[in-house]
Amino acid sequence: MSILNVEQPAVGGERIAPKLHTRVPSHATRVSLLSADGLCKSYNADKPIFSNICLDVKEGETVALIGSNGAGKSTLLKCLIGVLPNNGGEISIFGSGFSKAPSAKQAKQIRSDIGFVFQKHSLVARATALTNVVHGLLGRPGSWRGWHHALAQNTWREAALDALDSVNLAHKANERVDQLSGGQAQRVAIARALVRKPKLFIADEPAASLDPKSGHEVMQRFVDLAKKNNITLMFTSHDMQHALQYADRVIALKSGSVFLDQNSIDLTPADLKAVFDG
Amino acid sequence: MADHTLNRRDNLPIIARMGKVSALQFTLWVVVGAVILSSIYAVSPSPQRVVDGVPRLANLMGRMLPPETDPQFLGRVFWRLVETMQIAIAGTALGVLLSLPIGWLSARGISPFQPTTFLFKALISFFRTVPDLVWALIFVITVGLGAVAGTMTIMVDTIGFCGRFFGEAMEDADKDSQQALEAIGASKFSILCGAVIPDAMPSLINTTLFALEKAVRSSVVLGLVGAGGIGQELKSSFDLFQYRKAAAIMLAIFLIVLVMEWVTDKLRRSLN
Numbered sequence: 015m016s017i018l019n020v021e022q023p024a025v026g027g028e029r030i031a032p033k034l035h036t037r038v039p040s041h042a043t044r045v046s047l048l049s050a051d052g053l054c055k056s057y058n059a060d061k062p063i064f065s066n067i068c069l070d071v072k073e074g075e076t077v078a079l080i081g082s083n084g085a086g087k088s089t090l091l092k093c094l095i096g097v098l099p100n101n102g103g104e105i106s107i108f109g110s111g112f113s114k115a116p117s118a119k120q121a122k123q124i125r126s127d128i129g130f131v132f133q134k135h136s137l138v139a140r141a142t143a144l145t146n147v148v149h150g151l152l153g154r155p156g157s158w159r160g161w162h163h164a165l166a167q168n169t170w171r172e173a174a175l176d177a178l179d180s181v182n183l184a185h186k187a188n189e190r191v192d193q194l195s196g197g198q199a200q201r202v203a204i205a206r207a208l209v210r211k212p213k214l215f216i217a218d219e220p221a222a223s224l225d226p227k228s229g230h231e232v233m234q235r236f237v238d239l240a241k242k243n244n245i246t247l248m249f250t251s252h253d254m255q256h257a258l259q260y261a262d263r264v265i266a267l268k269s270g271s272v273f274l275d276q277n278s279i280d281l282t283p284a285d286l287k288a289v290f291d292g
Numbered sequence: 293m294a295d296h297t298l299n300r301r302d303n304l305p306i307i308a309r310m311g312k313v314s315a316l317q318f319t320l321w322v323v324v325g326a327v328i329l330s331s332i333y334a335v336s337p338s339p340q341r342v343v344d345g346v347p348r349l350a351n352l353m354g355r356m357l358p359p360e361t362d363p364q365f366l367g368r369v370f371w372r373l374v375e376t377m378q379i380a381i382a383g384t385a386l387g388v389l390l391s392l393p394i395g396w397l398s399a400r401g402i403s404p405f406q407p408t409t410f411l412f413k414a415l416i417s418f419f420r421t422v423p424d425l426v427w428a429l430i431f432v433i434t435v436g437l438g439a440v441a442g443t444m445t446i447m448v449d450t451i452g453f454c455g456r457f458f459g460e461a462m463e464d465a466d467k468d469s470q471q472a473l474e475a476i477g478a479s480k481f482s483i484l485c486g487a488v489i490p491d492a493m494p495s496l497i498n499t500t501l502f503a504l505e506k507a508v509r510s511s512v513v514l515g516l517v518g519a520g521g522i523g524q525e526l527k528s529s530f531d532l533f534q535y536r537k538a539a540a541i542m543l544a545i546f547l548i549v550l551v552m553e554w555v556t557d558k559l560r561r562s563l564n
């Protein structure tokens with residue numbers, strides 16, 4: 015039915031086993047999709063959140079961003095996609111570079127290629143799952159038709175249904191979001207990001223507030239979809255298992271700088287523990 | 293933990309002082325008491341006047357009973373009641389329609405023109421604080437006697453009421469979903485229609501039903517100043533000392549308001 019369709023992942027028994035997708039051992043040959051060079055950010059002049067951050071995310075890569083509470087993960091994500099202005103450094107995203115903040119035109123361009131998933135699912139609770147997914151198309155021209163699924167043209171509705179189907183929720187399309195479980199709602203949020211056909215997924219703690227089983231289910235589906243559609247994925251998580259299991263690479267923030275940036279296959283839980291010590 | 297104990301100790305003197313009345317508080321109480329007592333003295337009925345009023349009330353009641361039942365008169369009352377309802381419904385509908393954009397423009401954080409929200413808030417307050425009978429007088433002068441003036445009055449009154457509560461409902465709507473749509477690149481208007489209104493919908497409907505109830509009650513008295521509806525009939529029967537007719541009209545008004553409150557109550561219940 016759908017190009018985005020993926021099989022139900024085997025959740026549960028597979029948790030600690032190696033990842034389902036084939037890992038590309040070296041990203042050196044791939045095109046850079048998002049990079050930062052010497053990035054600095056402070057909300058108020060005296061106290062920088064981070065400084066001199068350098069990182070490089072390749073096309074199709076899945077990167078986990080970890081760090082303790084207040085380390086600046088959310089801030090970094092927002093700076094990288096130009097939602098927050100930075101205080102120094104260069105950012106290059108989708109081949110267009112900016113320092114400080116992107117121009118309005120650039121920002122629009124960048125946003126149109128990004129699918130966001132927020133920590134709290136941030137859906138319109140009283141609207142149906144389908145309407146919420148159609149909302150993902152609101153930035154497009156003629157976008158008033160995205161207010162409600164009944165107003166949207168058939169192609170939009172089909173795209174939204176496809177996206178819902180790919181998170182295995184097509185049967186819940188006409189149910190209101192406030193009647194779904196937390197995990198189902200988070201999957202609707204993923205569908206809303208997916209329907210945008212983004213080049214880059216940015217997910218700030220997509221599995222927070224989910225129980226361990228739903229958390230794995232959501233992460234697994236997210237990663238599968240990203241791999242299947244060659245979407246680059248950058249997510250933050252407080253669950254080290256998620257970082258090791260679902261990401262190709264782990265970047266850790268500590269004391270305002272990059273503490274660790276390694277392929278997850280080379281990492282052990284003990285390495286990650288050091289991120290939170292001291 | 294440490295913070296907690298510290299706070300408790302810091303609060304102890306405050307707790308100890310509670311229950312004592314400061315000099316300022318005492319003065320305030322005296323002033324409030326004086327205002328109330330002097331008001332009662334100035335405008336409340338003296339016992340003598342109340343006593344004198346009783347036989348007159350009894351006399352009036354006697355002249356009101358039994359209420360008029362002449363079919364031709366009742367027919368006229370019926371059509372006046374229909375007009376009253378039409379004024380209430382049309383005025384509320386127009387008022388609610390206008391309250392949506394005005395409420396939106398007055399909502400902080402939601403309106404597309406943030407610096408001017410206070411202007412719309414002020415406009416709504418103005419509509420609300422001028423009493424409906426005063427609006428009716430103004431419209432009777434500007435658009436002439438009759439139902440149109442009544443409809444305009446109810447409309448303005450509804451904007452004063454719904455504009456405020458619509459604006460507040462929009463300000464209280466869930467912020468997370470709005471931010472998500474903003475990040476997607478949706479316009480302020482799309483955010484309003486896609487996220488704010490769906491979230492505020494129960495509150496909007498509730499407010500609208502209250503507005504309708506309020507409109508029925510005030511459309512009844514608008515006729516007293518010539519703005520159409522049943523009130524006109526009531527006033528003329530009082531003016532002509534036709535108290536039995538007045539009694540019939542008052543009963544009819546009582547019934548219609550009761551029915552209306554019952555209907556809106558049912559609707560509210562079925563929504564919640």
Ligand SMILES: Nc1ncnc2c1ncn2[C@@H]1O[C@H](COP(=O)(O)OP(=O)(O)OP(=O)(O)O)[C@@H](O)[C@H]1O
Nearest residue numbers: 057058063081082083084085086087088089090252
């Ligand atoms: N809008 C803001 N204004 C001022 N300071 C802020 C703002 N947002 C975040 N901060 C500060 O920046 C620091 C980093 O916050 P950030 O939200 O990026 O951390 P985080 O790593 O995402 O934390 P968490 O794991 O709790 O989500 C914190 O100390 C926070 O207090």
Ligand SMILES: [Mg+2]
Nearest residue numbers: 087088089218
């Ligand atoms: Mg965060």
